[in-house]
Amino acid sequence: MIIKIVKMLLLLLMPFIMLGIIKKTKAFWSGRKGISIFQPIYDFSKLLKKEPVYSETTSFIFKLAPSIILTSAIFSGFFVPIIGIEFLINIDFSFVIFAYILGIGKFFALLSAMDTGSSFEGMGASREACFTTLVEPGFFIITASLCAMNHINTFESFRQFVTDLPLITKICVIVLAITALFIMILIECSRIPTDDPATHLELTMIHEVMILDNSGCDLAFIMWASGIKMLIISTLIASLIIPAVIPQYLTILLYILILIIISVIIGTIESGMARLRMSHVYEFVFVMVAIALIILALVTMKVFGT
Template identity: 40%
Template sequence: MISLSFAVTFVSSLAVAPLYLSIINKTKAFFAGRQGPPLLQPYIDIWKLLNKGAVYSKTTTSILFVSPVIGLGCLIIATAFLPVGRTPSIFAFDGDFIVLAYLFALMRFFFIIAALDTGSSFEGMGASREAYFATLTEVAFILGLAAMAKKTGTLCLSGMLTQISGEMWKQSGGILALTASSLFIVLLSECARIPIDDPNTHLELTMIHEVMVLDHSGPDFALIHYLSCLKFWIIGSVLVRMVLPATVHSAWLDQAMVFAAVAGIAVAVGLIESSMARLKLNTVPQLLVGASTLSALALLLGLR
């Protein structure tokens, strides 16, 4: 029974992840007074790219080719660590939240060396920015998860996420609120959304994430699109389980609630994107250090 619900959740999370991207886009379109692309547009884009051939520059090596595949592997493993409803994942083990952070880092490492592999100085610039901001984001992410581990007294991600309850919010809501707001900034930064990075920009000197993937084409680029959606789903569902600990004592319904609530987060991201502009490049680190400060504060308060 548990393995069945796990399998269904796992497959459906992999399947619906791109939907959240179109929810963000629909929200943005609504506030701009447009109709926006159809809900299935991300799937159509990915399908279109998968059916194209890939073009590889003569200067590149196999690294460019393998990096999206390795990224896909990393994120599929990361998805397996997420709990189903209110029951821990069957792949959960103590310390898997550190593995989660390392999986994100591994994927980023391969994207960065793939960008360097193309030999383009422009992509090198993008890679260096990505590495810089990611370093700062990781601090906030790890410290936030550590604060949660301390609060819930368990070292496994599923355990932490399923133990947060309304009772815990009443007792130490301060710590949870600090961690959640820090994780929200982590979400914006990891998924390259406004105010850290603008996913729509093609103004060369302001791009961060988009620069690195300029030389990917066809199926590789489809994978990269899909991976950014999957990343949004992973961090979004961690965040949702922190801020909405309600349960109806049924794994299926709880999981359905998580799917619905991540859509709420997508709407919130869309709201942010329609209401503010991207930060100046030199103030982005300040925001990320601020997020780390929030996480560190939560950890310190949890430690006493």
């Protein structure tokens, strides 16, 4: 029971800590002291207290969307290994449900952005939709390959490496999958080099521009949801690394450590490189798909090949 509560708390609160650590890392690299790592939590609670302001041109979709986005993020969190899986749902091909529950959130985010009628938000929605379309096959290829490799049709396949594949293939697959999923974090959670979460320039934004009109608790929900999304994809990475056989409490500790490491890496990347030009972002997304295809090739060769 306690472990379940801990997992729930991790799912809900760890996103803020991750954001805090990223900010702290960026501050460190630019030679500043930086804000406290708990600052995102303070910001969140401040926003929660504020009343949202609605533009006259928006419809009910705009008011509905933040709740749906948040619900979809939390709900999809129940599907992933480590913090979710034994918790609620563990049926065959649950990763398809997982992807499309996240997809519903994305869909409403796009709708609510277009609902405002602002030219910026339409532009942001079109960019976001384009990237998602490209990321989705990559995600499915990776997950399905891992399933095929381990003959398990759920996210459990991320943790159970029961196959008789040679060790070298296994390591290759794991390293490639981690890389691809990491790129997926950078794309889906609008980090540099695909998007700059700190910019104020509407014309260059992807994700941020879609929520320009949201305010108060609506904005808080959306920010929370995107934090949770980052946590979920990071969890997939963690589940590839943490062995399934170790005790629960050790799993949790290792898990937190991996999340912190991922946040530090994201922060370091953001400090050391510039954002890509918009036309090159698509190429960057293709890198993830390409890696996914390599995984597929490796697995197919070994599992179904000679």
